[in-house]
Amino acid sequence: MTIEKFLEVLSGFLWGKPLIYTVLFVGLYLTIGSGFWQFRKIGYILKNTLGKIGKKSEGGEGMLTPFQAVSIALAGTIGVGNIAGVASAIAVGGPGAVFWMWVCALVGMMTKMVEVTLAVHYRDKNPDGSTYGGPTYYMEKGLGIERGFGFWKPLAVLFGVGIFSTFFITLQCYTVSEAINNTFKIPMILVGLIYILLTYMVILGGIKKVGEVTSYVVPFMAIFYIVGGLFIILSRLPAAISGLGLIFKSAFTGTAAVGGFAGATISKALQMGVARSIYSNEAGWGTAPMAHSTAKTDHPVRQGLWGAFEVFMDTIVVCSITALVIITTGMWSSGASGASLTLAAFEKGLGYFGKVVVTVGIFLFGWSTTTGWYTYYEIILRHLLKGKEKLHKTILTVYKYLYPIPGFLMVVFAVTTGLPPAIVWLLGDVTSALPTFINLIVVLILAPKFFELLRDFNAREFKESKAQTVKKLFFED
Template sequence: MELLEKVVGWLWGLPLIVTILGTGIYFTVATGFFQFLKFGHIWQQTFGKLLKRHEGEGTDGLLSPFEAVSTAIGGSVGVGNIGGVATAIAVGGPGAVFWMWIAALVGMVIKMAEVTLAVYYRSKDEVGNPYGGPTFYMEKGLGIEKHFKGWPILAFIFGAGIFSTFFITMQNYTVSEAVGNTFGIPLLAVSVAYIALVYLIISGGIPSLGKVAGRLVPFMTVFYVLAGLFIIIKDIANLPGAMAQIVTGAFTGTAAVGGFAGAAMARAIQMGMARSVYSNEAGWGTSPMIHSTARTDHPVRQGLWGAFEVFVDTIIVCTITSLVIVMTGAWTSGASGATLTLSAFEMEIGTPGRYLIAVSVFLFGLTTTTGWYAYYEILLRHLFRNNVSAKDNILKIYRWTYPVPGIIMVLLAVYGELPGATLWLFADLTSAIPTFINVLVILVLSPTFIHLVKDYRGRHLGDGDFDRNFKVFYEDDPAKRS
């Protein structure tokens, strides 16, 4: 545990925090504070399009823009919002919430950049379906355009970091913990039922994921937010005090109180940043893979959905969780993870509150697990892109083995008595390495992103000049293909 804590502390220490914040600030300035000054446009092009979902669609793609973002939000709005945020507060104090917000505000433009680049550099497979993501823009942006021969090494390390979450996954464990403890069901029984549903959803591949997510994600998000808002409004008198604790704790740390052991400012920053990335995945390089399959007429238009995704995930859903935990004082109980969130809701609306959160955890976990299925599949498709037969066989094996590691984590927790806090340390470990590589790569490719933003502003916002001959997709430019 001590060694693991030191490694995670180093990975999520000053280098990675500076990299994420620095890249986010650079993109913010370089795009003219796009996520702030054009927030109305982002909202109009995303939330405002929910009833007009086919506007701005292109002709190529597996999913509609809405299905893509629903799958991505399903992959990010998950147990990290309930169990992860609670753990951040339990370990780093209320001040961790402030740094979670900061990471999310710059994370909006980081996610916008990685989604935009993933869509721009995507490739079509042998049947004409587009796929993209960090390994694709490493190959084309770094390898072909910048002649960097070491791109396969970066792609391998990135892919290995992402695939490590295939074995160290939090969703099944958190769902089993929340549902099992709430309803008095053995954790293993919940886990088995959970993986049966996962098999059912992924059986139809990525198009099936998009359809399920498009129906389930809006419902589960609204369901959870309304429950949290009810508690916040009910205890509105506690809101100013909770906000004061969050802001002061961000810069001074939090003293020991109740079952809370105390945390320094550095711990608050580390936990807030780590949980923000784990929750909204900005910079992680994951959701750009599913966004790359969307039917869109411009890469930046899909990038807007990426910014919207971070806003919904952290600024809305994670904030709801955080305020309920801090306002109720449950964070001083010594509990952590989903158990802490369950306790906070139960304190305010009784047993129904605990049941409500248990159901939310189940839905959030299910959409996260099935959403991540797509990420691994796209990595495998890129790895075996030159051998169609091997690719098809690998994907068949992968589909049948995908849910297995989740139940192994439950077995470790139940029979190996591995505590939840340790599992979350493993989660931090697996998110840090690919995030570091991906953020550095999009920083190197920033001229392409900034040019695409300029083109989008001129082409679709009437804001500045643009080159009408510029091809907004890499594969549509014969000069680049050659």
């Protein structure tokens, strides 16, 4: 059995029916339990997120402004998964995979909103005003302290191991190097070296520096990529409309073999759509809540709005543009995959300039994701080493300097061994499955706390007569 075949089997097992159904079930349960809140209040969500970009904060404790916090999270989510990941989903699962990405994202808006709300509610508050939280924190406090569940520790360890596996198996530097080499013929190893130097320039300043830089980079990179994609889609509007029809049809009938595309079943479209949706928007993965936990906010649910917005922007907007460009240009059946497929589609739509647009987008998306994920690892380490000040300081210092190295080593390994892009993305699927499953189960157990906080928010914000306010908005109050 080849390595690629083994990874396909392992990924198929991990992303098989149990996890797919768990992702969709938890999202639906939270959506129904909240009264379809993300759909009923979509206007309110956009007004109080997109409409408040640049506003300092709503008050409250924390290190970063709400937008700086969501910029770190968006930097982590709007990454190469939006470009290469979507292309990989279509290349393996067919156009129908896009439909399941949308479904997963729509219910995932509420999943992410719940994760963020819980992370802010259960976060640690330090004397210097800094705040840190995330899944391991709400496992400790929500499961351990409030409910007396002793098994929170092994769950937290397994979650942390799953997240830290991506420290060694990371796709950003590799995908950026591949794209720049494809477009500008610059050696991948040289690109990788420049990439890690640029990463050091940000992460050596710590989480606050990451928040400041990403708050400038994220809006620019999103607008730059969206405008280029929309130009291709609108200039080929009839083909785009046909493409939408193909997406819906293929989601329920599968896709026959055509051109270089080998064909895909409905189950393969579902599997790839859900897996790539989570890898892209991270709803249920448990990563972004760690960034949101640092935000200054007066109510946990208020920061949760940014979580819902994050999924909407990432998948419903950016991923959809990538998918429609690939399908509209007809390149989806070319047999190409990953970043190469998206590059080919943009080149067909805009000529050589299209390749430049995607390459710059991949660089910005990848680099911002790498800097954003630095925050996640640091927050997990802070929780693990809490109370061990000397060891804590030493390990964080070592981590800061080691962080970009594994990504560069993957580039070296890929160049020297000829590692195919498909194998790299299969590795990404494997590393994202374990923490996602654990986090979703914990979120499901702690859902009553979210519903309690949401009722409080509805009472304060919308004056709902049936809603009741709570005395403690934050666990440590």
